[in-house]
Amino acid sequence: MKVNLKIWRQASREAQGGLKDYHLDDVTEDMSFLEMLDVLNEQLIEQDEEPVEFEHDCREGICGSCGLMINGLPHGPERTTTCQLHMRTFKDGETITIEPWRAAAFPVVKDLVVDRSAFDAMIQAGGYVSVNTGAAPDAHAMPVRKEHADRAFDTATCIGCGACVAACPNASASLFLGAKITHLGELPQGQAERHERVIGMVAAHDEAGFGGCTNIGECASACPKEIPLDVISQLNKDLRTALRHV
Amino acid sequence: MTQNTQNLSPGETSPGTGDAADYFRHGHPIADTKAPDVPIERQWTQRKFDAQLVAPANRRKLDVIIVGTGLAGGAAAATLGEAGFNVKSFCYQDSPRRAHSIAAQGGINAAKNYKEDGDSVYRLFYDTVKGGDYRSRESNVYRLAEVSANIIDQCVAQGVPFAREYGGLLDNRSFGGVQVQRTFYARGQTGQQLLIGAYQALERQVAAGTVETFTKHEMLELITVEGKARGIIARDLVTGEIETHLADVVVLASGGYGNVFYLSTNAMGCNVTASWRAHRKGAYMANPCYTQIHPTCIPVSGSYQSKLTLMSESLRNDGRIWVPKNAEDADKDPRDIPEDERDYYLERIYPSFGNLVPRDIASRAAKYQCDAGKGVGKTGLGVYLDFASAIERLGREAVEAKYGNLFDMYERITGENPYEVPMRIYPAVHYVMGGLWVDYDLHSNLEGLFVAGEANFSDHGANRLGASALMQGLADGYFVLPNTIRHYLADGPFEKLDENHPAVVEARESVRARIDKFLSINGKRTVDSYHKELGQIMWDYCGMERSEEGLNKAISAIRDLRQDFWRNVKVLGAADTLNQSLEKAGRVADFLELGELMCIDALNRSESCGGHFRAESQTEEGEALRHDDDYAYVAAWEFTGDGEQPVLHMEDLEYHNIEMKNRSYK
Secondary structure, eight states: EEEEEEEESSSSSSSSOOEEEEESSOOOTTHHHHHHHHHHHHHHHHOOOOOOOOOSOOSSSOOOOOOOEETEETTTTSSSOGGBGGGGGSSSTTEEEEEOOOOOTTTTEEEEEOOOOOHHHHTTTTOOOOOOOOOOOGGGGGGGOOOHHHHHHHTTTTOOOOOOHOTTTTTOOOOHHHHHHHHHTTTTTGSTHHHHHHHHHHHHHHTTTTOOOOOOHHHHHOOOOOOOTHHHHHHHHHHHHHHHHH | OOOOOSSTTTTOTTTTOOSSSSGEEEOOOOOOOOOOSOOOOGHHHHHHSSOOOOOHHHHTTOOEEEESSHHHHHHHHHHHHHHEEEEEESSSSGGGSSSSGGGGSSOOOOOOOTTTTSSOOOHHHHHHHHHHOOOOHHHHHHHHHHHHHHOOOOOHHHHHOOOOTTTBBBOOOOOOOOOEEEEEOSOHHHHHHHHHHHHHHHHHHHHTTTTEEETTTTEEEEEETTTTEEEEEETTTTTOOOEEEEEEEEOOOOOOGGGGGGSSSOOTOOOSHHHHHHTTOOOEEEEEEOOEEEEEEOOOOTTTTOOOOOOGGGGTOOOEEESSSSSSGGGGGGSSSSSEEOOOOOHHTTTTGGGSOOOOHHHHHHHHHTTTTTOOOHHHHHHEOOOOHHHHHHHHHHHHHHHHHHHHHHHHSSSSSSSTTEEEEEEEEEEOOOEEEEOTTBBBBBBBBBEGGGGGGGSTSOOOOOOOTHHHHHHIIIIIIHHHHHHHHTSSSSOOOOOTTTTHHHHHHHHHHHHHHHHOOOSOOHHHHHHHHHHHHHHHHHHSOOOOHHHHHHHHHHHHHHHHHHHBBOOSSOOOSSOOHHHHHHHHHHHHHHHHHHHHHHHHHOOBBTBBBTTSSBBTSOOBBOOHHHHHHEEEEEEEOOOOOOEEEEEEOOOOOSSSOOOOOO
């Protein structure tokens, strides 16, 4: 199949960016979206044009590296990561617009690559259980109700790709925050630092320049790992409780 | 099983001298001297006791560099940070959380015996040594089994959401190559959850100020001063800046080099550069030809393909593997092939392990079926993994609960619904058991350089059992390195180094020169095209099955390709910006050197063992034939210069606790 591509090119953080047109003739349905970009890049290099920089690594939908706005949607029209999107989703002759994540807290590094280090900063602010290595009790010392364990798991599946932020009109990272708050909050191990965790992480969120949540819900519908929207309710509830206690 | 090679006249080719005699020189033998001379059950306790201590107040004066933030590197950085050392942690990804350990799906073994089904430290040790086809080091493997139980405790305490039963306790399942249920898992994302645990512990130390992280940084050279590793040269992948980082000790936990095959289940960025640069500075590379081929991968669909995707091996617990009995049926809809016209070949050939035989056996068996024309799918390179009888027995819901995410992933990639049509699988390069040589302390032969996780060679022998890589990564990072590095650092801090020291300047300048060279060749071929060609050579001649003739061909083809690369590669863009082609060029240049050494190692080892199958060495039934008298050693290769023959150092493998047996899964 043939596709027309409009791709955001931006030489550096400071440079002015813009959309550029490309055409590809030999795209097959079984190609992943990133493999289609690989093919484009091989062509560009052969024509002495610098290849398009984009972030990717595992290409199995789990590392969270990849992430593109495809036709205005984070990771494209299907609910998955960009690396797991296949060209069979698109029509022959279709025009596809590819841009980087849009959020002030995720500045563009080059072309389609953005800086997501603000996510690490939020984890540093309390997204962990403080336990030193070697100091742990036997794993069976603390039973966990299966429903809590399952909910902890469901929310721990966040891959930190940033689609939630890119989807949000306010560029809020509340879904990312809520996922971590809920994951650790569902487990007995996470209780001791529960209040400090939510206060610290929310402060780091605001500090990084993410916007506030107004419960629009675009984040949850864009999340490739289907983190449920109610983690944000959990986040708000935990924050309210914590502010009363600390 | 074993063959004697006596009465050979000098120069005569034998399994003992290997077929690669023209390609290398012999060096002095080596041995591990760090495992204490006490019974194996007491070795680790004794070693920890013997290891010198560093007082808390002195720890912050000691600088540790750790390259890689996967399970081994992330865990080590977090733990050494907790202890109070001054740690610098490097990764090429934009966050430590993205290291490729994250993609490991199936589970992590631990000798907890929570199922009371006869498991023990000794049995885990036994299974691992046997699974590795008696080519791993007993002392290291015993320790791995010993600390495995602590890993689960540590991870649970961190909040890793392992699967639980209704009673609130942890659930277990079994994995290929074993008959007990010792595998802990977090649905099909165990690697992700364990890595996030280590990552969170690491970020906690970043907040505490003991660890500094350098994301989007790639180590491009090791700094050695007077034979000691003292730091690294790294490139900031965003600004292109060449940075010098000095330390008292350097840890490489930079993963495996399976991407030498181009197509593999590794992340696209996985590379050998950190290890290879250390190798060129004197660190021995051990058993480089040991590659694990994983049996349950989604088959290749076309030439544009950039990587392969693994389906968790846990699928073999309930899925049944088969091909049509008649080659003519290979194109038929599998649902139209009646039961008695299907060949469940693993269940037939290996009745006691059935579909759960170890990875090397399952992989090779699939290859033989396809070679015999019974392969299914468009390319004929595939066998069925069928859940029809599991769905009938357990119900669709139960199968969905256990494997749902894997089924979804399969459907997404292939466009086929595995609840309706059996999955197609084919073997793929997955993990390397070779790596830098280390002793019991995980200390390489190069003083001050420690190596952990997949980057070292020690624990898996010629083959890795399922759910044992995560175990090794975390054992090394959480429990082994913190003790052994402490011992090494007790003699520090070492003399302060100046950035203008000639050895440091030389390392930095060589990195600069190399980058300038890539950007100035201005040839005609892309980096990827070289990588693909190298990968094809490696897969064809140094893959699932190897032969003397093929390996000789491969060595000369790689030499030609490498020469062409340095004359004709085309890298656009500049050095002082994000430039992914430039990153790839450096990695492929190193793969082109490693690939040759892998072939030389494979040529020398003219026996079949583990995932390494030499066509010349098989039983009458076509099973792998080891030669313990000749090859029960670790091949540790020394770099002696560009265009010079590598030197082979042999470490004899001695088995005092486990009898070397023919590995049978029938």
